[in-house]
Amino acid sequence: GAGVSQSPSNKVTEKGKDVELRCDPISGHTALYWYRQSLGQGLEFLIYFQGNSAPDKSGLPSDRFSAERTGGSVSTLTIQRTQQEDSAVYLCASSFSGGSNEQFFGPGTRLTVL
Amino acid sequence: KQEVTQIPAALSVPEGENLVLNCSFTDSAIYNLQWFRQDPGKGLTSLLLIQSSQREQTSGRLNASLDKSSGRSTLYIAASQPGDSATYLCAGQAGTALIFGKGTTLSVSS
Numbered sequence: 001g002a003g004v005s006q007s008p009s010n011k012v013t014e015k016g017k018d019v020e021l022r023c024d025p026i027s028g029h030t031a032l033y034w035y036r037q038s039l040g041q042g043l044e045f046l047i048y049f050q051g052n053s054a055p056d057k058s059g060l061p062s063d064r065f066s067a068e069r070t071g072g073s074v075s076t077l078t079i080q081r082t083q084q085e086d087s088a089v090y091l092c093a094s095s096f097s098g099g100s101n102e103q104f105f106g107p108g109t110r111l112t113v114l
Numbered sequence: 115k116q117e118v119t120q121i122p123a124a125l126s127v128p129e130g131e132n133l134v135l136n137c138s139f140t141d142s143a144i145y146n147l148q149w150f151r152q153d154p155g156k157g158l159t160s161l162l163l164i165q166s167s168q169r170e171q172t173s174g175r176l177n178a179s180l181d182k183s184s185g186r187s188t189l190y191i192a193a194s195q196p197g198d199s200a201t202y203l204c205a206g207q208a209g210t211a212l213i214f215g216k217g218t219t220l221s222v223s224s
Contacts, residue, residue, distance in 0.1 A: 004157075033211060043203070045211035056210045091157060100146050100165050103212060105158040 002026075004106035006092050012112045013082055021077045021109045025094030032075050033095075033103060034067060038088040046090075049075060050098040082113045116141040116208050120215035127194055128223055135189040135218045137204035146207035147180045147187045151200045152217070158203065162189070194222045 005024040013019050025032050034046040045059040049069040060066070064082075069075040079086055089108040095101040117140045127133055137147070145166040150158040162171045162178040164187065170179040177190040187204055201219045205212035 035211075042216045043205075043212075043214040045213070048210045059211065093158075098210075100207070102148065102160055102163040104160055105150070107157040 004092055004094050004104055006090075006106040006109050008109060009107065010110045010112075012114065014114050015084060016081055018078065018080045019082055019111065021079075021090050021111070023075045023077070023092030023106060025073065025075070025092070026104055029094035029096055029104075030072065031095040031098035031101070031103075032069060033093040034075070034077050035091045035093065036088045037091060037108070041088075043091070046077070048098070079111075082111075084113050087111055087113045116144070116206060116213040118204060118206050118213050118215040120202075120204060120218050122218060123216070124219045124221075126221045126223065129194060129196060131194050131222075132190070132192050133194055133220070135191070135202050135204075135220070137187040137189070137215055139185050139187075139206045139213075141206070141208045142182055142185060144182060144206040144208045146212075147178070148205045148207070148212060149176075149178050149187075149189050150203045150205065152203060153200050161202075191220075194220075196222050196224045198222050 007022045030051045032049045037043045047067045048056040064080045067077045089110050091108045093103040093105045095103045119138045121136045147164045149161040164180040175192040180187045201217040203217045205214045
């Protein structure tokens, strides 16, 4: 596609429910990143996928967070047993091959946990 | 741990002014510095990428510089316009991911 796409654009859920957020990277980009933007916290790294390598999960805040990337393209970020502090905008980015390449961001998914 | 600081946090200028946004980082091992623009409720738009072998990049009215020795980058916006109003984020990369500053919110009045 022309850019990184994410769905849904908004998600409202109740505390304790599981949610799945989807990211479609730019076609041909092998690197995919998830970030989270919380009020007052700025943007923080969550997880990184590069090709078929094991993902870098060093930014995941708890074991309730997980992510998959199927076929080297689409990625799903799953948050289990959501908490109110999970409310944030979740942003996905992709780059041509990771490393020093420019990252391009999607529009984000705004998650609200009631 | 890499930290990125942006000064000022907010800036208001009249249309037509030239302005400079500042970004400083603590890790000299940084090899990328990327500037983004974020409009309210939107994602990030990449403006400029400066790689470690470069000292500056230009795109239209924007010029970004990188001084690794002093740990600083600046984004220069010439002849500002109301459409430039947005939050500008700088991000440094010294490992896998980008480390972001908290941004400078720019307001350009007509």
